[in-house]
Amino acid sequence: MPTLLPHSLLEQRLRQAVLQVLPDARPDGVKVRPCPDPKHGDYQCAALIGLAKEARKNPRELAAAVSAAYAALRAGSGEEGVEAGLQIEIAGPGFLNFRLAPEALLSAVLDASASRFLEPAAAPRTVVVDFSSPNVAKPMHVGHIRSTALGDCLSRVLRALGHRVITDNHLGDWGTQFGKLIVGWKRHLHRDALERDPIAELERLYKLENAAGEADPARLDQARQELVALQAGDPENLAIWREMIRLSQAQFDALYGRLGVTFDHTLGESFYNPQLPGVVESLVSRGIARESEGAVAVFSDHTLPAKEDPFLVHRDGAWADDPALVRKSDGGFNYTTTDLATLEYRIRTWAPEEILYVVDDRQAPHFRKLFQIFRRWQPEAEARTVLRHIGFGKILGDDGKPFKTRSGDTVRLAELLDEAVERARKLVDEKRPELPPETRGEIARIVGTGAVKYQDLLPNRQSDYIFSWDKMLALTGNTSPYLQYQCTRARKVVADGGAVDIAALRGVTPTEPAEVALLKHLLLYGLTLESVAAECRPNYLCNYLYDLAGHYSRFYESCPVLKAPEPVRSLRLALCGFTARVLSHGLGLLGIESPELM
RNA sequence: GCACCGGUAGCUCAAUUGGAUAGAGCUUCUGACUUCGGAUCAGAAGGUUGCAGGUUCGAGUCCUGCCCGGUGCACCA
Structure with missing residues (x-):
């Protein structure tokens, strides 16, 4: 037990x-x-x-x-x-x-230290976490940070609590954009540019063709024809499409590698393409979807009050239909259909108790519709599964508008990470010039990427936050560099102090208020992780760790460790060790590494 | 128009989901130390939680109505 x-x-x-x-x-x-x-x-x-x-x-x-x-x-x-x-x-x-009693607190901490200060869930669940989901042929940008950091952190926390977690990257690898991309590829592709920077070249092709389509309807029509050919299995177009996916996946792999993010599955939209006609047929045959203006759509079943009904919208003084399209009038399918097929597949394949969709808040209406349709379509499966949209707000620049480069372009994730590491490097060079350059480089990598993630996980996920280099890399306040620093400081004391006989500490009475406060806080780690998992809010963990670092600092300030007489010395040394372990474990659950030195 | 998400100290954000005197950081001011890693710690200042009602032992949190900001509302995802 x-x-x-x-x-x-x-x-x-x-x-x-x-x-x-x-x-x-x-x-x-x-x-x-x-x-x-x-x-x-x-x-x-x-x-x-x-x-x-x-x-x-x-x-x-x-x-x-x-x-x-x-x-x-x-x-x-x-x-x-x-x-x-x-x-x-x-x-x-x-x-x-x-x-x-103080001895009992210490005793509880000694017990808890054997199980990483947390309790495994009494009833482990299978949870599918859907996050990140970048688009093929486009660069990953600042907008992908939140889904990726949040989804990865929630997955790690759920796993730490003993749940069975399945992470799935639902790539945008299918859809109308490929018509334009294929036309662009056939007409304007620069092979050498593609080799130098594949994503930049694909993006160039898309922008070129998008502009051409706006100016000339014939070009739009051509894109549509290429798309139809692709969907019909045209070998040349399929080969081009596969090549674009391969190039994009290489980009994704490089970025996920830098971020330390992994997926159990990468089943993109295209994986579900063969199921889509069957999904629509099934919906129509059960009377859930019907033909409307040439498209096939799902309308309200009027089981909910109008205000809560996702298929109704108030317009011009009356409640009007706001259906979800499952087949377009041109015969193509859209993402509601894909998401339904995906949902069915996940439940059939993994039988999860819960599915988390870590997706931008703006898609809340889509998920309300999706979950409703699924309930009508497969009531038994829906009843067994909790479906949750884990929404989040935007990243803003210091002008309060969406975060962009000075020239107004979206900020690429790769460049953002580069800059974070560069800025961290300047700080390390300034503070620790005596360290060898490769060590400083490694510290800068860990501190820089950690800072970007921590800034993202710290605010309440539903609110927008303002992106700030200075704040995320600050050495004081609630930032990852501060937590990492406290962690290395605690580790250093432990290393200098030598081994501690934990068993010999039973019965020792902690007397200093700072010792007691730290002991009590260590015992709250498991409870904090449960809150994070229950409400999908990593910021609880950030705040817990920041408080832990604060308790540790106060303890360290008022209680000499190495100079203290036994058994106080061993007690305090053990506290340093526990703090370092919980700090680095907690940062790890946030997806942030802790450097050996800083 | 309707719905969703926000509104908390000058600024950026918390508040264990209904608990006891609403907390941090930044900024400002004042202190501590011949450093077990000072990238430290302590103290002061800063509030009618957008406004008005309601629910109860108790409300930043829940219900109602307003105000302000953001987002979304049929063939993009």
Whole structure:
């Protein structure tokens, strides 16, 4: 049985106690959480107040009864463990405050250190995470950071908690843009340019043909014909298309390599192409989709109130249809159809309990429609699977408008990472000129790429944030360089201090407030990761790590480690080691490396 | 027009999802140290949480109505 963290242990017994006092109560809502203010205690439970109200009892009297039941259960269990010296107080309107003895806190930390300070999920789930999804023949740009960083981090956190995670990069490798690209390829391709910078050349071809199409309808028509030929399996066009995918994948691989991001599967839109006619037929035969203005579309089934119905829109004073197209009037399919086929495939193949779509907030209406259609189409499969759109906001420049280069172009991801590493290098050169150049280069790589990711993961994902080189690379404040620095500092002390006999620390009493505060914070790591996973919010982890670094700094400032007499020296050295481990593990879950030196 | 997402200190952002006195960083001012890594730490200043109601033991968080900003609304994804 895995080691339980104190909040779980207290919560388990508290639920038993609640059931003794109120046999009809639902214990799920009884949660034990850290006290926001340490003066009230270490952990608290606020749920009894609500339960008292439901049961029409006096909250403080109920709290007293539950507390007594808790004490009896504890006495009867025979084993003390973390509860040795535990004090429970009733406060305010009926809060239960738990105070652990300092030795018990230390003991809990020693136990937790054996399982990386986290608890494996009691009920592991299979979760598919769909993220990044760049387009073939286009450069990855600043707009891909958020989906990639968020999706990768959520996948790592879910895995760390013991869930089975399947990551899938749903590439944009099929669709109308290939008509123009093939025309461009056939008419204007520069082979040498393609070899030098394939993506730039493909982008040039697309822009050229796009402009030509706007000026000359005949060119547009030609693009359409090439697309039809491609979709019909024309060998020449297929070969060109495959070559574009190969070149693009090389670009993606290089960038994912720099970012340390991997996928279990890369099943692009084209993978589902053969299924699309069948999807539409199935929808039509079940009466979910019907012909409309030459296209095939899904309309409202009027089971929801108009305001909540994704297939209705208010226009000119009345509710009008806002259908989802599953086949265009020219016979082509669009992304709703592809996404339905993808959804069906994922459920059939992996039987996940949950699918996360880490996609820009602007596509929220699309996902509401998609999930609704799927519920009508395959109700049994839908009932077994939680479908969640994990949306996020935009990246803005310091003028408050979408982040662009000075000349107004989109910022390429590769160039952005280059600049981050360059800027980090300047800082390292300035701070640590004595290190060999290759070491400084390696530190700059880790600090630069980490800073870009951390800046992205720190704000609430739903809000827009302002991109700032100075802030992300600042050495103070809530930034990845600061966390990385604290990590290397803690590691250095551990290295200088030598090995510690962890088992010998049992029974030692931490006395300094800074030691106790750090111990308590270490015990919250697992709880934080659960919140991150439950709400898909990596910023909780960022803030936890920043607080941890703060607790560590205060501890380190007020408590000498290497000069302290035993057993205090070993205790403090162990705290440095635990802090370094949690910091580097947490950064790792954010997809950020921790350098050995800084 | 309708829907979704936001609005918190001068600026950039938090707040364990309904908990106790709303917290950090930047900026400004003041301190600590003959450094176990100073890329450090402590203190001060800064608030009617857009506005007005409501729900209750308790609201930044929930419900209603307004105001401001962003985004989306049939053959692109």
